[in-house]
Amino acid sequence: PAREAEEPPGSPALPAEEPQGGQPAGAPPGEEALPAAAGRERGVRGAGPQGPGGRAARGRGRRGGGESGRAGRRPRVTVDSSKAKTSLEALKISLRQLRWREFPLGRRLPCDIYWHGVSFHDNDIFSGQVNKFPGMTEMVRKITLSRAVRTMQDLFPLEYNFYPRSWILPEEFPLFVDEVRMLKDSDPSWKPTFIVKPDGGCQGDGIYLVKDPSDIRLTGAIPSRPAVVQEYICKPLLVDKLKFDIRLYVLLKSLEPLEIYIAKDGLSRFCTEPYQEPTLKNLHQVFMHLTNYSLNIHSGNFIHSDDANTGSKRTFSSILCRLSSRGADVKKLWSDIISLVIKTIIALTPELKVYYQSDIPAGKPGPTCFQILGFDILLMKNLKPMLLEVNANPSMRIEHEQELSPGVFENVPSPVDEEVKVAVIRDTLRLVDPQKKKRKDVQGFIILIRFRPSESSMFSGMKDKQHKHHSLKLSLKLKFYLKLGSCQALEQGPEEPLPAGPAALPSLCLKQVFPKYAKQFNYLRLLDRVAVLFIRFLGVKGTTKLGPTGFRTFIRNCKLSNSNFSMASVDILYIDITRRWNSMGIDHKESGMCLQAFIEAFFCLAQKKYKSLPLHEQVASLIDFCEYHLAALDEKRLVCGRG
Numbered sequence: 199p200a201r202e203a204e205e206p207p208g209s210p211a212l213p214a215e216e217p218q219g220g221q222p223a224g225a226p227p228g229e230e231a232l233p234a235a236a237g238r239e240r241g242v243r244g245a246g247p248q249g250p251g252g253r254a255a256r257g258r259g260r261r262g263g264g265e266s267g268r269a270g271r272r273p274r275v276t277v278d279s280s281k282a283k284t285s286l287e288a289l290k291i292s293l294r295q296l297r298w299r300e301f302p303l304g305r306r307l308p309c310d311i312y313w314h315g316v317s318f319h320d321n322d323i324f325s326g327q328v329n330k331f332p333g334m335t336e337m338v339r340k341i342t343l344s345r346a347v348r349t350m351q352d353l354f355p356l357e358y359n360f361y362p363r364s365w366i367l368p369e370e371f372p373l374f375v376d377e378v379r380m381l382k383d384s385d386p387s388w389k390p391t392f393i394v395k396p397d398g399g400c401q402g403d404g405i406y407l408v409k410d411p412s413d414i415r416l417t418g419a420i421p422s423r424p425a426v427v428q429e430y431i432c433k434p435l436l437v438d439k440l441k442f443d444i445r446l447y448v449l450l451k452s453l454e455p456l457e458i459y460i461a462k463d464g465l466s467r468f469c470t471e472p473y474q475e476p477t478l479k480n481l482h483q484v485f486m487h488l489t490n491y492s493l494n495i496h497s498g499n500f501i502h503s504d505d506a507n508t509g510s511k512r513t514f515s516s517i518l519c520r521l522s523s524r525g526a527d528v529k530k531l532w533s534d535i536i537s538l539v540i541k542t543i544i545a546l547t548p549e550l551k552v553y554y555q556s557d558i559p560a561g562k563p564g565p566t567c568f569q570i571l572g573f574d575i576l577l578m579k580n581l582k583p584m585l586l587e588v589n590a591n592p593s594m595r596i597e598h599e600q601e602l603s604p605g606v607f608e609n610v611p612s613p614v615d616e617e618v619k620v621a622v623i624r625d626t627l628r629l630v631d632p633q634k635k636k637r638k639d640v641q642g643f644i645i646l647i648r649f650r651p652s653e654s655s656m657f658s659g660m661k662d663k664q665h666k667h668h669s670l671k672l673s674l675k676l677k678f679y680l681k682l683g684s685c686q687a688l689e690q691g692p693e694e695p696l697p698a699g700p701a702a703l704p705s706l707c708l709k710q711v712f713p714k715y716a717k718q719f720n721y722l723r724l725l726d727r728v729a730v731l732f733i734r735f736l737g738v739k740g741t742t743k744l745g746p747t748g749f750r751t752f753i754r755n756c757k758l759s760n761s762n763f764s765m766a767s768v769d770i771l772y773i774d775i776t777r778r779w780n781s782m783g784i785d786h787k788e789s790g791m792c793l794q795a796f797i798e799a800f801f802c803l804a805q806k807k808y809k810s811l812p813l814h815e816q817v818a819s820l821i822d823f824c825e826y827h828l829a830a831l832d833e834k835r836l837v838c839g840r841g
Contacts, residue, residue, distance in 0.1 A: 275311065275633055280304040283315025285594030285623065288616070292624035295703065310632045312565065316591055324563040327630055330590075331450065331567045333553025337546050338571070338588040340426040341366050341397045345794060346545045347585075352801075353814040354722060358545075360538045361585050362428040367394070367414070369782055374427060375411045391430040391476040395587075396423050405488060407481045430487075431584055432475050435577040437517060441473040442466050443489040443586060444514050444575045447622045448539055449708055451568050451629060453550060458543055458712040459629065460536060461622050464514035465614070470497035489576075495598070502598060504613045511614055526581060535583050536711050537719075539573060542585060543712070544722050548729035552793050555733055556742045568630050570594075570622060594619050621707040629708060724814065725797060727821045731756075732796045734828075743790030746772055749799075755831055756824040758803060775799050 275298040282289050286302075293300045301309060312328045317335045336342060344364040351358040365374040382388055394414060396404040404423075407430060408414055414427065434441050444466055449459040471486040480486060485497045494500055494510060503509025507516040522528045558564035572592025576584045596616040597609045628634075712719070735748040744752075749772045753759050759768060772791065779795040791799070804816035811819065 273633065274299045275627075275631060276301060276305065276309040277627075278304055278309040278312045281312070281314045281316075285313070285315055288594045288596050288619045288623050289313055291596075291616075291620050292627055295620075295624055296627060298627070311627070311630065323565045326565050327632065328565045328567050329569060329626075331453070331550055331554065331569050332557035333550055334569055334571075335590045337549055337553070338590045339397055340395050340587060341424055342549075343546075343588060344426050346549065347542070349725070349794070349797060350541070350545045350722070353724060353817065357541060357722065360534075360541070360583060362431065364426050364428045367425045367427055371411075371414070378411055391432060391481075392427050393430045394425050394427045396425045398423065400589075405484075405490075407476055407487060409476070409478060409481065430476065431576055431578060433579045434473070435579050435581065436473055437466075437468070437520065439472040440468045440470075441487070441489060442468040442517075444517075444573075444577065444583075445592065446514070446535065446539070446573045446575060447592065447618075448543070448571045448573055449568065449622075449626050449629065450543060450571060453547060453554060453567075456543070456547060456712055456716075457710070458540060459708040459710050460539055461618070462515075462707050462709055463618055463621075465618055466512045466514050466517050467491045468494070468510045468512070470494045470499035470510060491593075502600065502610070502612070506614050506617065509614070511612075513614060513618060521581075531577075531581050531583070534581075535575065536715070538575065538583050538585055540712050540715065540719050541722060542573070542588065544719065544726075546588075547723075548725040548797075549793050551726070551729050552733060552742050555736075556740050559740055568626070570626055594623065596620065621704070624703075625706045625708045628703070628706065724817050724821060727825070728797055728800055728817075729793060731800075731821075731824055731828075732793055741788065741790075743788050743792055744796055745790045749791060749796075756827050758807075758824075763806065771799055771802065775802075 275296070277289075277293055277298055278301050279286060279289055279293075280301065280303055290300065308323075308325050310326050312323055312326060314328060314330045317330055337346070344361075344366060347358060347361045348364065351361070365371070365377075367374075378390070381390075390409075392408050392411070392414075394406055394408065404425075406415075436442075444464055446464040447461040449461075451457040451459060467489050469486055469489055471483060473486055474480055476487065484493055485499070488494075491511065499510075501509040503511075506513040507520075518528050518531075521531070554567070558567075569590070570592065572589035574586040574589065576586050578584060596612055596619055598612045598615070599607045600610040731752065732744060735752040736742075736744055737748050746769065750765065750768060753765070753768050759765055775795045775798055776791045779792055779798075780789070800820065801813065801817060804820040805813070807823075808816040808819050
C-alpha cells in the first residue's frame with residue numbers, strides 16, 4: 199500500500215494494509231470471523247456451494263454467466279500437507295480461512311504448494327512451491343551460523359555487533375582459553391560468564407553455563423558433539439523481574455531476488471524464576487537463566503494463560519505496549535530488530551545459494567522455495583536486540599500439554615500461540631499464492647475492455663495514427679485473452695462488480711523489509727557476489743565443492759596469477775585451506791573446497807593484491823577486478839561464437 203511505502207523502518211504501530219473483502223482494518227491478525235467459510239463447510243446438506251444446491255448454482259452460473267458460476271470455476275489452490283507434522287493444525291485452520299484445497303495424504307497429481315514440517319528432502323517434486331529451502335537446516339545450526347556471522351564481523355565489525363562473541367569447540371578451545379586470558383589481563387574488572395550450546399541441540403538440550411574455560415566439559419560426548427561457546431549476556435531486560443526472549447517469525451520468500459518479510463507480532467517466552475546475575479551458586483538454575491519454553495514448561499511456576507498480556511508466554515506486542523507506556527523508544531527498537539534480521543539473512547544467503555543450485559540446478563525442473571524462520575532475540579537492559587539463534591523449523595503448535603494427573607497429559611488449545619502462528623502461516627500462503635498473478639491478469643483484462651457503449655463510436659471513428667495504434671493494441675489484447683478462454687469476462691456489464699475474493703480476511707500480518715530497505719543494506723552483500731564466482735567455477739551441476747581444476751581456472755580467467763603469485767603458489771593455497779576445512783569435519787560426502795574455504799582463499803588473495811585498504815574494501819576491489827575480467831572473457835567468447 200502507498201501509505202506503508204513512506205513508513206520509516208521499525209514503526210511501533212505498523213500501519214495496517216487495506217483489508218480484503220471489507221473487514222474492518224482493526225481486526226486482530228489471528229481473528230477467524232469467516233461466516234462464509236463456515237457456510238461452505240455446512241453446505242454438505244445443500245446450504246452452500248459444496249451441497250446439491252451449490253452444484254445447481256454452479257450449473258446455472260455456467261449457462262447464465264452469473265457471478266456464482268465464475269467464482270465456482272476459479273481453480274482452488276492445492277496444498278499437500280502430508281508432511282506438515284506439528285504445524286498441521288495451524289495449517290488446517292489457515293487453509294479453511296483461505297478456502298484452499300488440502301491433501302492430507304498426498305496427491306498423485308502435482309500440488310501448487312507442498313508444506314513440509316522438517317526439511318527439504320524430496321526428489322519427487324518437480325513443480326509448485328515448497329516451504330523449505332535446501333540447506334537451510336544445515337545453515338542455521340549453531341556452528342554454521344556462528345561462522346557465517348563471524349565472517350561478516352570480519353568485514354563489517356560495527357554492523358554485526360548484535361551477535362555475542364563466539365568460539366567453536368573443540369577446535370578453537372586453545373584459542374578461546376588464550377583470548378579469555380588476554381581479555382582478563384587487559385581488564386581485571388571483567389568477570390565474564392560463558393554459555394555452552396551443543397551444535398545440533400534444540401529445546402535447551404545440553405546447554406550449560408560456566409565461569410571459567412577450565413569448567414567446559416571436553417570429555418565424554420563433546421568430541422563427537424561439537425558446540426559453540428558464547429559470552430553470556432548478564433544484563434538482560436527484565437519484565438516482572440523475569441528474563442525473557444522474543445520469538446519473531448521471518449518469511450524468506452525468495453533468494454533471487456532476495457525478499458524478506460517480518461511478522462508484526464511474535465511471542466515472548468519467560469523464565470519462571472526471578473533473574474539474578476550469574477554466580478557460582480546459581481549457574482545451574484536453568485529456570486532462571488534459560489528462556490526455552492520446552493524447559494520452563496516443566497517448572498512448577500509456569501503459568502498457562504489465555505491472556506496475551508500475562509503468563510509465561512505472551513505476545514511480543516503486549517511487551518511493546520508495556521515498554522511504550524514507560525516511555526521507551528519502541529520505534530527505534532523495531533528499527534534495530536529489522537536491521538538485525540536483514541543482516542543475518544544477508545550472512546546466510548551466499549551458502550544457501552550454493553545449496554539451492556545443488557538441489558535444484560538451473561535449467562532442470564524443480565519447485566521454487568520459501569521458508570518461515572524463527573529468530574530468537576534477547577533484549578539487553580538498554581533495549582539493544584541481540585541474536586541468540588535462528589530456527590529453521592520453529593514450532594507451529596497451537597496447543598500445549600497440560601498434566602491432568604501424575605503422568606496423564608492432555609493437549610489444551612493455546613490462544614496466544616493460535617493468534618500469532620495461524621496469522622503467520624495464513625499470510626505466508628497469501629503471499630505465495632500461485633493464483634494471485636493469474637487473478638490480477640484477468641482483472642486487468644476485465645478493466646481493459648470495460649467501456650461504455652457510447653464510447654464504442656470513438657473506436658470505430660479513429661482517424662489519426664495515434665488512435666489507430668491504441669485501437670490495434672486493444673484489439674490484439676482482446677484476441678489474446680479470448681484465446682486463453684477468458685471470454686467469460688465479456689459477459690460482465692459496465693457496472694457489474696468484479697468477483698469477490700475467497701473470504702473477508704484481515705490485513706497482512708507480514709511486513710516486507712527487503713527489498714523495501716535494500717538501499718540501506720546492499721553494500722553488505724559482498725559475499726553474495728563471491729558466491730556467484732564460486733558457483734560459476736563449480737563445473738559439475740549439483741555439487742557444492744570446488745575442485746583444484748576449478749580453482750586454477752578461476753585464478754587464470756580472473757588474471758590473478760603473476761610473477762609474485764605463480765600457479766604453484768595457487769595449488770599450495772588451495773591444498774592448505776581445503777585440508778584445514780576438511781579436517782574440521784564440515785562435510786565428508788564429497789572432496790574439494792567448500793564456499794567458506796573459498797571465501798577464506800578469496801580474502802587472502804584480496805589482502806595480497808590490495809594491501810593498504812581495510813578488509814571490506816580489499817574484498818570489494820577484488821570482486822570488481824574479477825567481474826571485469828570475466829565480463830570481458832564472456833564478451834570475447836560471444837564474438838567468437840558469432841564468428
